[in-house]
Amino acid sequence: MPVDVLPALAADVDALAAVPVIALPVASLMALVEQTAPLAARLDGVVSRAVGELQARGGGVVPDQDGAPLPLPAWLRDAAKVSGREAGRQVRTSQALRELPAVAAAVVDGTITAEHGRVLARLVGRLQPHVLLPSQGALLEVATRTDPEQLGHYVRHLIATWCEPELEADEKDPIDGRFLQLTHKDNGRVRGIFELPNADAEVLQTVLEPLARRDDGADTRTAGQRRADALTDVFALALRHGDLPNAGGSRPSLTYVVPAEAPSVLVDPDRLPSCPAGAWTGPATPATVAQLLCDARIDVLHVDAAHRVVSLSTGTGDITSAQRRAVATRDRCCTAKGCSRPPAFCDVHHLRARANGGSNDAANLVLLCCRHHxxxxxQQLTLQDLRVPWLRVPQPRAP
Ligand SMILES: [Zn+2]
Ligand SMILES: [Zn+2]
Incomplete structure (x- = not known):
């Protein structure tokens, strides 16, 4: 019985496990990894081959303790102590590798890793066996020259080239599976996950990636932060210029309600507590409100104590499109040093805040992208951080 070798193998693994890694010099640790990892991959191959054999013999079932049929993945989940999903994946791979005997043998003898084998197994059932079988030698040659990710690309191209319906079916899955889910957290922030089909992902990457590049050497944002900023920029652009569908008869606009006065008592039983708040995200900080008021169309609504509307004036002190164009022509891009976001991605910022009497004169306005605004x-950016050569005498910083 070949399984007679297992006690000896277990003893060897025990010996390996007893190696005191903490005491090993770096060179020995590297040697340990280099020599153990391929053995582990070969063992994976041995397991996979046995699972494939079980699948072939039992037609997908194995006998349980009482001899009743048990689905192979369910048994493997318990036997290998893996998740049900992983067990299913292992069974499918093992089954597929039976159709590629040379590839399965290469995994077991260590020519390629089990991960390479899994990637090549994707070809089974997609390419015709009479094409696939004689190609195993060439596939193995590619596999030995590439890492599993590169091999995955190669396999995808192979399927796309030789089996168009498969590619279509492959694409149909993500099209049906597309989604975007936004979760509103208690603090008003939004967390999202999404999945896009290839063609849509191509559009996303094409727009997002150039916007997510580093500004310059001093840009310390993480890649994730840069992509998040880029996403905000794209949506802010759409809000500024896009022909978005109407929302209640007018173009959609950000809506924040800002009370005119701070409340005088902590709890007023006749009124709801009032604080600045966004329509979707709830309470907003003074900094957020100041940023929004800086380049916003402001509607002023007076209500009396009984919440009746007393008066309404709209578009108070709007920056005109002529003023906006003048500032864009002068500044050409975000004025923060090192930033080159074009005007379409920029707010017009009041150096002296409107609330403090700052005017809409070009001398009081500069372009700032969403992030720098x-x-x-x-208070993380000051006049010293801006490129404003026209501003000969620095003006007092707006609060
Ligand atoms: Zn501003
Ligand atoms: Zn900027």
């Missing part, structure tokens, strides 16, 4: 109002 937000940084200014959070």
């Amino acid at each position: 937000s940084m200014w109002h959070r």
Whole structure:
């Protein structure tokens, strides 16, 4: 019985497990990894081959303790202590590799890794066996020259080239499976996950990636932060210029309600507590409100104590499109040093806040992209950080 070798193998693994890694010099640790990892991959191959054999013999079932049929994945889940999903994947791979005997043998003898084998197994059932079988030698040659990810690309191209319906079916899955889910957290923030089919993902990457590049050497944002900023920029652009569908008869606009006065008592039983709040995200910080008021169309609504509307004036002190064009022509891009976001991606910022009497004169306005505008109002950016050569005499910093 070949399984007679198992006690000896277990003893060897025990010996390996007893190696005191903490005491090993770096060179020995590297040697340990280099020599053990391929053995582990070969063992994976041995397991996979046995699972494939079980699948072939029992037609997908094995006998349980009482001899009743048990689905192979369910048994494997318990036997290998893996998740049901992983067990299913292992059974499918093992079954597929039976159709590629040379590939299965290469995994077992260590020519390629089990991960390479899994990637090549994707070809089974997609390419015709009479094409696939004689190609195993060439496939193995590619596999030995590439890592599993590169091999995955190669396999995808192979399927796309030789089996168009498969590619279509492959694409249909993500099209049916597309989704975007936004979760509103208690603090008003939004967390999202999404999945896009290839063609849509191509559009996303094409727009997002250039916007997510580093500004310059001093840009310390993480890649994730840069992509998040890029996403915000794209949506802010759409809001500024896009022909978005109407929302209640007018173009959609950000809506924040900002009370005119701070409340005088902590709890007023006759009124709801009032604080600045966004329509979707709830309470907003003073910095956020200041940033929004900086480049916003402001509607002023007076209500009396009984919440009746007393008066309404709209578009108070709007920046005109002529003023906006003048500032864009002068500044050409975000004025934060190192940033080159074009005007379409920029707010017009008031150096002296409108609330403090700052005017809409070009001398009081500069272009700032969403990120730098937000940084200014959070006191993380000052005049010294801006490219404003026309501003000969620095003006007092707006609060
Ligand atoms: Zn501003
Ligand atoms: Zn900027």
